[in-house]
Amino acid sequence: MSAIIKLENKHFPVLLKELISIISPLYGGTFLDCTFGQGGYSKKILEKKINKVIAIDRDQDVYLYAKELEKKYNNRFHFQNIKFSEINRIEIKSNDLKAIIFDLGYSINQIKDLSRGLSFKSTGKLNMKMGINNFSCHEVI
Structure with a gap:
């Protein structure tokens, strides 16, 4: 897969504005993005420097997108290539977790x-x- 993304192949997250208004990333915390894809939700959340994102996705083809965010956001973004059924493998302090996001489809x-x-x-x-x-x-x- 090429690291260069053509616009016609770019995935736009559904209801991004609405989701952001509900999860309130303005106040900081850790967010779990369970359907990382091309990272649309994660990128928006990470715009605020007080936020961290842990992302998972079962699709191995999304690794290049995740690698970009890991490089850009260093210690604030972590990705694991796992299924929903393996979510228990993720270590998160429960009092830091602000929202869990699933964009199914x-x-x-x-x-x-x-x-x-x-x-x-x-x-x-x-x-x-x-x-x-x-x-x-x-x-x-």
Whole structure:
């Protein structure tokens, strides 16, 4: 995957303004972004220097986006390539945690990648690959 992102492949987070108004990152704290993707929510939260973000995503293709934020925000951003079911592996002081964010669904990059088998435009197998999988939906069906 190229580190250069074309605008047509850029994923825009849903209801970003509304989410930010609800979680109130103006007052500082640690935020858990459970569907990191291209980092839209994390970037917005990290605009305030008093915030920290711990992000997870099962999709291995998002690592380059996470690496960019780790470099830019140093000790304020941490990423783990894990599934929701492994969320207990994350160490957070409970009194620091201000919000947990889940933006469930597919990103534009996942849909456009026909090898994942998420699009009806594909004539390939119904794989429905979201990332860290031991098997595909095609194998189950």
